[in-house]
Amino acid sequence: MHVSLFSAPQGAVLQAIDDDGRVSGDPRTVPFDALAEAVAPLEAEHPRWVWDDTSRWYPPLLEAGVRIERCVDLRLSHAILRGSALTEGSALASAARSSWDQPTPEARVQREEHTLFDLEERPVSTAAEDTLVEFALQREAIAAADDPRRIGLLIAAESAGALVAAEIRHAGLPWSAEAHEAMLGEHLGPRPPSGQRPEKLEAVLARLRDALEAPALNPDSPADLLKALGVAGLMVKSTRSWELKKLKHPAIAPLLEYKKLARLLAANGWHWLDTNVRDGRFHPDYVPGGVVTGRWASKGGGGALQLPKQIRGAVIADPGWKFVVADASQLEPRILAALSGDRGMAEAGSAGDLYAGIVASGAVATRDEAKVAMLGAMYGATTGESGRLMPALTRAYPRAIGLVEEAARAGEKGEVVTTRLGRSSPRPGSEWREGQAEAYGETATDADASRARGQARGWGRFTRNFVVQGSAAEWALCWMAGLRGRLHEIGGGLWITDSPHLVFFMHDEVVVHCPEGLAAEVEAAVRAAAAEAGRLMFGPMPVTFPLTVAVVDNYGQAK
DNA sequence: GACGGCTCCAAA
DNA sequence: AACTTTTGGAGCCGTC
Structure with a gap:
């Protein structure tokens, strides 16, 4: 069973759809603030929810305590089907460009200061018939594809990924501001007034200026730095660390040290902590399908996919809980x-x-x-x-x-x-x-x-x-989708954040936060999901996808 | 002051 | 050690 969900002036409309993509039964309109109560009982029948953007519908449902088992994210699916060689003969592929070809109108969602259910006064971008027509077009394109199973699996995995992204953002990665601040204090010194360099950074800079005999050097300006290095007889054509490492000069050590500390300050310093950690959680802002190859991107929210190893020690499991960290080797x-x-x-x-x-x-x-x-x-x-x-x-x-x-x-x-x-x-x-x-x-x-x-x-x-990176991204999606289902089973009906749940993802690595006593079961689930992802994608081909798994209190302890 | 291009560095 | 892929973000700096 499918149930589509779309906006109308009076509220959200729920419309059942049969397996042929045809409307079945009458639509039901509920006020936006009563959507969760309407969705929850239907979810017991395990429908596949059909909606324009997971990032638009799912966060408020999660806020209201409603988890969805599966969905079709029409916008993500549209992007795949529009460009896929497997569906190039479809009506969808040759249709005129429409709002479905635009990225998620997230600016509209995020601009709103009010609750996300407060949709009444906004222009409704996806009219009822748009959602139903688009879904029918997609079903048709998949059914007529060269290999419906492949493209169908991709659509399902991509949509499941969108659910995972929303759930990770909702749950957040446990983050100890205290541990983070201690680390910053150790490397940079006490937090300075804004606009000033921290003590230890200033000290390293003094040594650097001394060694280069350049008292006015601006170390943050590559041009200035290049000039100063030249005066000191160091002929380099860039100021990249790896190039500087080849040189032998008293200025090199403090310069490399300065770069390292300045990077820590700029990328993951106090400002990052202030803007990205709330109530002991970092909430990654993933963008499923955000990279051409199908990899996820991340934006705002502190660069989840570039989280430096250096600060992973601030990721500390709740008391009595563990992290199961798994990465797919090679x-x-x-x-x-x-x-x-x-x-x-x-x-x-x-x-x-x-x-x-x-x-x-x-x-x-x-x-x-x-x-x-x-x-x-x-x-x-x-x-x-x-x-x-x-x-x-x-x-x-x-x-x-x-x-x-x-x-x-x-x-x-x-x-x-x-x-x-x-x-x-x-x-x-x-x-x-x-x-x-x-x-x-x-x-x-x-x-x-x-x-x-x-x-x-x-x-x-x-x-x-593209073929390798993109196929690897698909494997990761299948892996996470399977893992998500298994974790839900292990949770035995408890709410997402009260049971084992995904808290982080990074291309070929996942982190699950779970009660200590369930760690072994979670590890088995992570491994089983990896094996299943390989079978789903490649059938009997005897390729193995071994995982490196660590059960830790602290993300920094993994690998 | 806004904006875009450039450099550098973090991740896989 | 990089070379060679995909990204996001911060800061600098010239242009408008």
Whole structure:
């Protein structure tokens, strides 16, 4: 059963839909502030809720204590179906661009200071028929797709991901402001008045200015810094840390130290703490599908997907609770092995360490070489050590390397590539296409041709990476969707935050917050969900997706 | 003063 | 150690 949910001037409308996508029974309108009470009893029948944006409907339901088992997020699904090579013949794919092609109108949601149910006075962006028509179009596109199961799984996983994102934001990651402040105090000194440098940062700066004999140096200005380094005889063309590390000079140590501390202050200092931690929780603001490849993005909310290892010690479980931290080891190369059906590479990963397996196969000499070679294969490196190792890797794993090479060649020609479950890459922009066309024109110079080749290779690196990164993102979605269901079962009917629940996600890593006594059960669930994700996506292909799991009190203790 | 481009660094 | 992919954010600096 499906139940669609949309806005009307009088309130929210609930409309049952049968499996053919046709309206079934009469619509029911309820005031927005009574929506949760209307949804909760229906949820007992396990419907799939159909709505325009999970980020718009679900947070207020969670606030009201209502959890949803499954949904269709029409906007996220639309983006996938619109671009997928698997549905390119559908009416949806050829329809005129509409509001469904716009990103979630979150500005409207967030601008409102009032409760999120206070929708009456806003323009209703999604009229009733829009939601129902769009859903029918999507069902039709999926049913007629080259492989309905694949694209159907992707839609379900993407929508489940949207639920997870809302639930993580709702629950929040346990965060000890006290531990965070202690860490800041240790590295930076006491909190200074706003606009001033902390004591310890100022001290390091004094040593730096001394060493460079530049008393007026502004260390935050790359140009100023470059000049001062030049005067001191240090010829570098950038002030990047890795470049500075190669130099030997009394100024280098304080400079690197300054950069490290300044970064901590700017990215995760007191200001970050003030704006992002409330009542002992950091509430990540994930954007499912926010990256072209299908990865999640994060915005506002403090950069959840760039949470530095340095400050993870402030993530402390509640008393009597634990974190189960799990990351998928060497996810992307394993995804590549599965995608390409490369039995040799699958075999190399079967013992646990894929890179060690590659060494054991004799393709390369050391684990570091295996790692750099694999990264190079997936990113499209041609120079350096990685480029040098490519021929040997290609000989050992022709199918795996062949797959990324083929994706790269498609991109160089401006063609579309598609992930395992059916997310397709965007087409290059008009500038790119014009550049390619001009390179073959009468008036083209060698420089034009060379620039066009460079851009073609650049787009090829993008499509090469797209198939791997995008398929890995799909695996992560399947993993989390399965884990979410299992955690709910373990919770035995308790509310999300009173039972094991997801509190963090970072591309190939999840953190579950759970009562200590359930940690072992949660660990088993995390592993089972990973195995199931592999089966769902790749069937009987014997590729394993081992996890590194740690049960800890403190996120900083994991890995 | 707003804005965009640039540099640098955090994550996977 | 980077090279080579996808991101977000802070600060600087020139332009408007």
